[in-house]
Amino acid sequence: MNIRINELIDSRDTVNKWMERFGVRFGVYKHGVFNEQLFPFDSIPRIISHSDWAYLEKGLKQRVTALNKFLWDVYHDKRIIKDGIVPEEFVYSSKGYMPECEGINPTGGVYAHIAGIDLVEGKDGQWYVLEDNLRIPSGASYPMIAREITRKVSPQTFTQNAVTENRNYSKLLSTMMDEMNDGRGISVILTPGRYNSAYFEHSYFAEKTGATLAYPGDLFVEDNKVYYAGIYKEKTRVGCIYRRVSDEYMDPLLFEASSLLGIPNVMQAYKAGNVALINAIGNGVADDKGIYYFVPKMVEYYLGEKPILQNAPTYLPYFKKDYDYVLENIQRLVIKDVSEAGGYGVVFGKDLSKEQLEELRNLIIDQPRRWIAQEVIDFKDLEILEEDKLVERKADLRAFVVSGKETHVWSSGLTRFSRNPDSFVVNSSQGGGFKDTWVMEE
Amino acid sequence: MKRYLYNYQTIVDFSEAVPFHAVMLRCQPAGNACQTVEQEHLVVSPDYWLQAGCDAFGNRILYGGSTEPHGSFAYVSTGIVTTDVYQIKYAGENLFMYKQPTTLTAIQEPLLATPDNVLGAASAICDWLSDNIVYQPQCTTVETTASEVLERKRGVCQDFAHLMIALCRQRGIPARYVNGFIVGEGETHAWVEVFDGYSWLGFDPTHARRISDGYVKLAHGRDVRDCSVSRGLYTGQATQQTTIHVTLQEI
Numbered sequence: 001m002n003i004r005i006n007e008l009i010d011s012r013d014t015v016n017k018w019m020e021r022f023g024v025r026f027g028v029y030k031h032g033v034f035n036e037q038l039f040p041f042d043s044i045p046r047i048i049s050h051s052d053w054a055y056l057e058k059g060l061k062q063r064v065t066a067l068n069k070f071l072w073d074v075y076h077d078k079r080i081i082k083d084g085i086v087p088e089e090f091v092y093s094s095k096g097y098m099p100e101c102e103g104i105n106p107t108g109g110v111y112a113h114i115a116g117i118d119l120v121e122g123k124d125g126q127w128y129v130l131e132d133n134l135r136i137p138s139g140a141s142y143p144m145i146a147r148e149i150t151r152k153v154s155p156q157t158f159t160q161n162a163v164t165e166n167r168n169y170s171k172l173l174s175t176m177m178d179e180m181n182d183g184r185g186i187s188v189i190l191t192p193g194r195y196n197s198a199y200f201e202h203s204y205f206a207e208k209t210g211a212t213l214a215y216p217g218d219l220f221v222e223d224n225k226v227y228y229a230g231i232y233k234e235k236t237r238v239g240c241i242y243r244r245v246s247d248e249y250m251d252p253l254l255f256e257a258s259s260l261l262g263i264p265n266v267m268q269a270y271k272a273g274n275v276a277l278i279n280a281i282g283n284g285v286a287d288d289k290g291i292y293y294f295v296p297k298m299v300e301y302y303l304g305e306k307p308i309l310q311n312a313p314t315y316l317p318y319f320k321k322d323y324d325y326v327l328e329n330i331q332r333l334v335i336k337d338v339s340e341a342g343g344y345g346v347v348f349g350k351d352l353s354k355e356q357l358e359e360l361r362n363l364i365i366d367q368p369r370r371w372i373a374q375e376v377i378d379f380k381d382l383e384i385l386e387e388d389k390l391v392e393r394k395a396d397l398r399a400f401v402v403s404g405k406e407t408h409v410w411s412s413g414l415t416r417f418s419r420n421p422d423s424f425v426v427n428s429s430q431g432g433g434f435k436d437t438w439v440m441e442e
Numbered sequence: 443m444k445r446y447l448y449n450y451q452t453i454v455d456f457s458e459a460v461p462f463h464a465v466m467l468r469c470q471p472a473g474n475a476c477q478t479v480e481q482e483h484l485v486v487s488p489d490y491w492l493q494a495g496c497d498a499f500g501n502r503i504l505y506g507g508s509t510e511p512h513g514s515f516a517y518v519s520t521g522i523v524t525t526d527v528y529q530i531k532y533a534g535e536n537l538f539m540y541k542q543p544t545t546l547t548a549i550q551e552p553l554l555a556t557p558d559n560v561l562g563a564a565s566a567i568c569d570w571l572s573d574n575i576v577y578q579p580q581c582t583t584v585e586t587t588a589s590e591v592l593e594r595k596r597g598v599c600q601d602f603a604h605l606m607i608a609l610c611r612q613r614g615i616p617a618r619y620v621n622g623f624i625v626g627e628g629e630t631h632a633w634v635e636v637f638d639g640y641s642w643l644g645f646d647p648t649h650a651r652r653i654s655d656g657y658v659k660l661a662h663g664r665d666v667r668d669c670s671v672s673r674g675l676y677t678g679q680a681t682q683q684t685t686i687h688v689t690l691q692e693i
Contacts (some may be wrong), residue, residue, distance in 0.1 A: 088538055089538070092536065092538040092539055092542070093542055095540075098498075098500040099499070099536070099539060100497070100498040102498055103497075131530070217677070220462065220464075220507075221464070221507070222507070223491050224493055224494075224507060250469065253464060253465070253466040253505065253673050253674075253675060254466070254497075257667075257673065257675075263466055264464030264466075264507065264675045265466070265507065266507050268493065268495055268505050271495070321523055405684050
């Protein structure tokens with residue numbers, strides 16, 4: 001591998017300036033105030049070797065295939081519960097479980113059309129899955145546009161390095177949407193609007209895939225079918241909605257009544273098989289932090305295969321053995337609140353005072369089902385540019401897996417890093433930046 | 443066996459014409475082992491597109507809407523129902539969800555000691571409610587939670603039902619919220635079904651009694667949010683005024 005670091009370092013400021021001009025932003029709500037931030041791009045890519053990627057690709061396909069089968073099972077036969085692999089309380093008390101989805105047959109039986117699987121690489125070179133995101137995983141647009149701009153700023157970089165092409169993501173999306181649409185009408189991307197944190201991504205995907213960008217109020221249901229009435233006054237039939245609106249806001253007549261983002265009666269049209277929703281409703285039951293523990297078991301159960309990808313070593317206080325272990329070792333574990341998302345409900349035992357540890361211990365004793373605990377993984381640090389110095393920081397990788405008739409892994413991904421040298425949390429809603437992810441041909 | 447003539451009527455008046463109105467209705471009696479719908483009619487004005495369906499809890503729904511500007515929406519659901527002793531045989535429902543507290547049905551304190559058997563516990567809870575909670579119209583809203591009712595010690599049928607459900611679930615008894623009609627004239631009523639291991643039994647905490655007859659069921663759910671008789675959404679600046687009238691008469 002012959003990577004010219006200096007050229008890339010020189011390109012950093014230019015690429016960031018271009019991104020600013022293109023409005024590549026990330027919205028953050030803090031204390032109720034909406035602020036748009038630039039998502040700082042670090043020009044040194046994460047590099048993944050051909051053989052590592054081959055392993056990841058195989059493992060990701062396997063994992064997402066099993067998760068899709070699990071979702072079908074939960075909303076139909078419930079074999080995995082009846083066979084005692086997953087306890088029923090983990091399924092039915094999960095916030096993501098939607099009884100309204102019982103018996104619904106999504107087009108092609110696919111639930112997680114777009115999966116964002118968060119991975120980290122340990123110091124020993126072993127990859128671990130930290131989290132599955134099967135509802136509305138965001139972030140693919142950032143490495144897409146960063147690569148696009150870097151290509152313009154420093155074209156020789158990609159002639160000198162055998163980096164796997166990643167411009168096919170929009171094609172993966174549009175092919176999947178066409179397959180799910182099945183000729184029923186147009187495909188749209190439903191955005192909550194410009195105050196959504198990922199609005200840039202919604203508009204960018206619409207531009208790249210040729211789907212219509214629809215805003216709340218543009219879509220309505222008539223005779224059990226969905227129509228678009230945006231800029232044209234006539235009705236246009238909609239066959240597929242890539243919705244960037246959460247489950248509970250999708251249908252105000254069934255879920256959150258105050259929702260102004262949703263489409264009244266869309267769930268009935270969906271149930272009748274008249275529209276595809278991407279991703280399916282009710283996926284939260286499979287990416288719940290409590291269910292995560294069971295994903296390797298799903299691979300064995302549904303596919304009869306050994307799981308290729310590993311979870312971070314995880315304990316469920318729900319099980320007596322794990323309960324004892326967690327209470328004993330709480331000071332060196334990561335404790336996650338199953339009922340929260342966004343990285344705010346994650347606590348490191350080592351950061352807590354004696355009193356705080358005791359408090360947490362009592363919370364776990366009180367509601368064991370609400371918590372999971374994980375060993376702290378010693379991540380492999382990645383080099384980033386801090387001003388003009390190279391420093392090492394924690395980073396993760398969100399890989400994107402697209403499932404239509406077939407399942408494809410995008411040969412790229414979003415590498416996020418934390419700015420704070422002491423922080424393990426790389427969630428973009430807590431600051432930090434991103435890198436391009438290079439999958440090498442050789 | 444008893445026969446009843448029911449008539450449910452709703453008129454929604456908008457202060458100005460609305461360009462779009464979508465609805466989801468649960469205004470038709472349920473059919474089950476102890477309730478048979480002999481005849482039913484539905485009158486809707488203006489002409490909405492409407493489809494019949496079934497929700498996640500097995501309730502009958504009617505959903506639809508209109509995209510033509512209009513100033514009001516009126517419908518009448520009427521018919522004849524026969525009922526047997528209120529005891530609905532278990533039909534394979536997921537009991538887990540009727541054992542979990544919801545936002546509207548969560549309370550901390552167990553409040554009273556109850557017998558171990560379901561029937562005894564449900565009766566004791568009913569009695570406790572009538573001794574401790576005052577029925578007072580218009581003192582709560584559709585969003586009032588069981589713990590708020592407990593604090594204020596007053597409420598309407600929905601609040602009695604939520605509090606009873608909370609107390610049952612606390613004891614591990616599956617309990618669900620029911621919407622329907624009671625004999626007489628007025629609005630819709632709410633009561634509770636508890637599961638005794640074989641069947642769902644009806645209890646009316648507002649009147650502190652186990653239900654035998656005189657009740658016609660529309661729908662059930664984990665709490666009121668799952669089974670509102672009527673839910674709607676319209677666009678525009680208009681305000682709406684809704685008038686509901688129910689009669690249930692033995693024939």
